[in-house]
Amino acid sequence: MPVDIELGGVYLPPLAQALLLALPIFLLLDWSLRRLGVLRLVWHEALFEGALYACICAGLILLMGALH
Template structure:
């Protein structure tokens, strides 16, 4: 994967589409974890969701750029 992607004549970092995909995966994982009932055991759900997004985006970035 290239480091930059051309969108309408402007170059954007290649991580931006990965983070958008990571946000979609995080949304799906959030819905699944809410259905399971995991958030009853989480101290701060918003912080858990933010860290889940960071972990998923980081894993996607490492998988693509490694």
């Protein structure tokens, strides 16, 4: 079971840890998809980016569960 991490007196539950860790991964992946021109092929860009962030978060949560 993943554990809470304490940062400056604030305890972060595993879900918040995954959300924070997913942000730089998402930004890097979004930047690379824009540079490659993949996002021009997407029908609704904001919907695609939201789904991409959700998939990254879900993957990190599954990975955190498997490691503990």
